[in-house]
Amino acid sequence: MNNVDKVMASAADAVADIPEGASLAVGGFGLCGIPTVLVGALLAQGADGLRVVSNNCGVDGQGLGILLAAGRIARVTGSYVGENKEFARQYLAGELEVELTPQGTLAERLRAGGAGIPAxxxxxxxxxxxxxxxxxxxxxxxxxxxxxxxxxxxxxxxxxxxxxxxAVTTDFSLVRAARGDRHGNLVFHRSAANFNPLAAMAGRITIAEVEKLVEPGTIDPDAVHLPGIYVDRVLGPVPADDKGIEKRTVRTREERH
Known part of the structure; x- marks a missing residue:
């Protein structure tokens, strides 16, 4: 890989140097826009004692929830415990340190960190x-x-x-984008542009998984949501059909009519 082409050969290579006790900013909201491939690779990699900054900590069995269930997260800075019963159990049992912060404040702490604003x-x-x-x-x-x-x-x-x-800065950031080029310019799809750009800004080393990998110059500069200067490694293309649904609701046939 040269100093312009940021594409990694595999998810394992992308997260290989994340050490024990590292701090991580992780994009996503609920299960929307979460970097599932990178989180799975980090689980397989084995680093523990992780200090995570994210809106929430996934749900049971999905997203950051798989790291949590494996006992690999020591501290969470977030806004929402949500539907994750294991998160609540570990917190109340004294196994996990949790800094709850207002959601807008968390977003601005990440953005400020990326912008070099200390507070x-x-x-x-x-x-x-x-x-x-x-x-x-x-x-x-x-x-x-x-x-x-x-x-x-x-x-x-x-x-x-x-x-x-x-402000918040972290050792690494893990984010997911709909499209990205080899230089790290990213485009997020609708609500997946939640905490992803902010988390990407806050990391000293930012790793982005992209559903569609394109060549530099393919993305209109006006369409770029996050410029490649914030991104150090790109993984892609990753599957676009791995998105979970946090709460599934259905209507009866009569209700639909």
């Missing part, structure tokens, strides 16, 4: 334990709080109180 002020969380501290990050075996969130610095602007949130 920012936001009104989200003012007047709650997010600002005052005391949110349980880790429980003890007896159910007591062994690690709690610290209080955050606050400041008034134009008569309104804001709290200081620190």
């Amino acid at each position: 920012f002020y936001t009104p989200a969380g003012v007047g709650t334990q997010v600002a005052d501290g005391g949110l349980p990050w880790r429980y003890g075996p007896d159910g007591s709080v062994s690690v709690a969130s610290p209080p955050k610095e606050t400041r008034e602007f134009r008569g309104r109180t804001y709290l200081l949130e620190e």
Whole structure:
């Protein structure tokens, strides 16, 4: 691979150097836009003690949920426990450290990290334990709080109180895109453009799996959602039919009419 062509030979090669205890920003929302191939390769690779930053931690048996079930995640910074029963069990049992943060704040912390902004002020969380501290990050075996969130610095602007949130940067980022070229320019499909661009920006080494791999110059520059300067490795093409459905709802024939 030369310094322009970022395509990796395999998923195993793409994640081979992720070490024990690494921090990871992972794109996706629920099961939408998650880098399933890279997560599966990381499971096979064996790194543990991982510190994950993602909106949620997958669901039982899918997405980041497979790393969680294998006991490979030590800490999660996210917004939503969701439908993942194992996530809730590990958290309440004191096996997992969890930093819950407002969803918009998490998005901006990732974006700020990628933009080189160390911290920012936001009104989200003012007047709650997010600002005052005391949110349980880790429980003890007896159910007591062994690690709690610290209080955050606050400041008034134009008569309104804001709290200081620190940006997030990670050792690696794992993201998924609908299309990408060999230089790492990415296009996301609709709602898959949720946390993926932001997670990609925050990683020191960003690995993108793409459903359709195209040659440089194929993607209209105006259509690029994330420029290749943020992407270090590209894996593709990956299967486009591996997307799970978090909650399946159906209607009866009478209801459809």
